[in-house]
Amino acid sequence: MPTVTFIEPDGAEYPIAVKSGTTARDAAVNNGVPGIDGDCGGECACATCHVHVDAAWIARTGMAEPGGMEANLLQFAEGSTENSRLACQITMTDDLDGLTLRIPDGQH
Amino acid sequence: MTTDTLVRDPALTVPLSQMDVSDPQLFQNDTIGSYFARLRREDPVHYCPESAYGPYWSVTKFNDIMQVEVNHQTFSSEAKIGGIAIQDMQTGESALELEMFIAMDPPKHDAQRKAVSPAVAPSNLVLLEPIIRERAGLILDSLPIGEEIDWVDRVSVELTTMTLATLFDFPWEERRRLTRWSDVATATPETGVVSSWEQRREELLECAYYFKDLWDKRINEPPKSDLISMMAHSPATRDMPFLEFLGNLMLLIVGGNDTTRNSISGGVLALNQNPAEYRKLMANPGLIPKMIPEIIRWQTPLTHMRRTALMDADIGGKKIRKGDKVVMWYLSGNRDDEVIDRPNEFIIDRPNSRHHLSFGFGVHRCMGNRVAELQLRIIWEEILKRFSKVEVVGAPERTLSNFIRGFTHLPVKLHAH
Numbered sequence: 001m002p003t004v005t006f007i008e009p010d011g012a013e014y015p016i017a018v019k020s021g022t023t024a025r026d027a028a029v030n031n032g033v034p035g036i037d038g039d040c041g042g043e044c045a046c047a048t049c050h051v052h053v054d055a056a057w058i059a060r061t062g063m064a065e066p067g068g069m070e071a072n073l074l075q076f077a078e079g080s081t082e083n084s085r086l087a088c089q090i091t092m093t094d095d096l097d098g099l100t101l102r103i104p105d106g107q108h
Numbered sequence: 109m110t111t112d113t114l115v116r117d118p119a120l121t122v123p124l125s126q127m128d129v130s131d132p133q134l135f136q137n138d139t140i141g142s143y144f145a146r147l148r149r150e151d152p153v154h155y156c157p158e159s160a161y162g163p164y165w166s167v168t169k170f171n172d173i174m175q176v177e178v179n180h181q182t183f184s185s186e187a188k189i190g191g192i193a194i195q196d197m198q199t200g201e202s203a204l205e206l207e208m209f210i211a212m213d214p215p216k217h218d219a220q221r222k223a224v225s226p227a228v229a230p231s232n233l234v235l236l237e238p239i240i241r242e243r244a245g246l247i248l249d250s251l252p253i254g255e256e257i258d259w260v261d262r263v264s265v266e267l268t269t270m271t272l273a274t275l276f277d278f279p280w281e282e283r284r285r286l287t288r289w290s291d292v293a294t295a296t297p298e299t300g301v302v303s304s305w306e307q308r309r310e311e312l313l314e315c316a317y318y319f320k321d322l323w324d325k326r327i328n329e330p331p332k333s334d335l336i337s338m339m340a341h342s343p344a345t346r347d348m349p350f351l352e353f354l355g356n357l358m359l360l361i362v363g364g365n366d367t368t369r370n371s372i373s374g375g376v377l378a379l380n381q382n383p384a385e386y387r388k389l390m391a392n393p394g395l396i397p398k399m400i401p402e403i404i405r406w407q408t409p410l411t412h413m414r415r416t417a418l419m420d421a422d423i424g425g426k427k428i429r430k431g432d433k434v435v436m437w438y439l440s441g442n443r444d445d446e447v448i449d450r451p452n453e454f455i456i457d458r459p460n461s462r463h464h465l466s467f468g469f470g471v472h473r474c475m476g477n478r479v480a481e482l483q484l485r486i487i488w489e490e491i492l493k494r495f496s497k498v499e500v501v502g503a504p505e506r507t508l509s510n511f512i513r514g515f516t517h518l519p520v521k522l523h524a525h
Contacts, residue, residue, distance in 0.1 A: 046469050
């Protein structure tokens, strides 16, 4: 089971082991990680699961595809950077075991 | 319900081919729910060939609405081909052709939205919270105990107007002008708010010139975090044509006024209609953050958003043609039992309560959603500190509109702890 670790703005860490195929958004929401709302249900439609992918991991998760819905939504999220992703668009696999995602100060 | 009333209920007896859910009366008398329930059961993507607004499609199920929401390439919000409400945006001589980013498609939409959205982003709201809380407290402290008052006017309108004035850094003593302009912006002559399209035009122009003055002042001052200053200084908005400036202002005014106002009133009514939930809340004020999205779902202050098909498309097995008007009824999707468990019940600790349609989804999702939630949370926290009950003591009066789902009057009596 790959593990994804969410880091809160205050530094608190939430390591969560999930089945391969689970999205990072579901990992957070189903385990009560604060700061990931995921209002749309994981449909890439709201940007309330905005995370910053740790620089060491961005090559493996990939960036949001330019011009796609994810990038369209991220452009309105506060503090989004090129390492920003929507957690609902990151599917956990063994290859991503150890992934670190930082949660922004707020979801807009 | 007896067989007799069942037979006579037009929601159940009108032939589907003649069903027109756009009649504003159905919203004012709050009978619209059974029409939508029937459409969700029998014809969830429904074509109405003839209405006061011309032919239109009704999309009534949560997931079908979501499909339209995320496909802005096919389903346009552009004002020039109709805009975002079932009533086409006014065109012609007496109209004021307002341009606002809610009624634009990307990429223009994106640039303008990005310019103003920091004003209502979480980091700015952290700064606003103590101001809103103080003002909410002052409003509530000014209310008499045990006397009948109008909750709409005394609290809902007052709080949302104050917040809006704060966001604009609007001259404080004149803030009720914002309420008036908000009402005028969504009014048609039939509603009685204005007596003619010309009057509406004149009042909106007055609004525009008022804000133009503010703009001219702010542009010559260092940038601040209020919306006018942001628009005046941002490269994406500072050279905006006058009608576009006015349009975006109206968008922020209406968006910040007519919506949260009605969720504040709607929450009071919902808790009174569901006394067990009110008791649950009083026993555990920690439920407030969970209750707020449930209030927003329950109220659904904007009943719908409309799109226009730019190409042929399929929704729920129906063939939508290029040029068709497509109405996403949020009020209906928010009662869809395929997605929301026991949707006709108001449950303040509902699991997954944030999963509702009231803010829309996709690139046009409500920009002010967090200000709305913030105001609702604060007002309920402050209400609970002060009153054992906000008791509804008479029939609410609802807004005559198929777009704004709201209240014009809600008589209440306050009980002290």
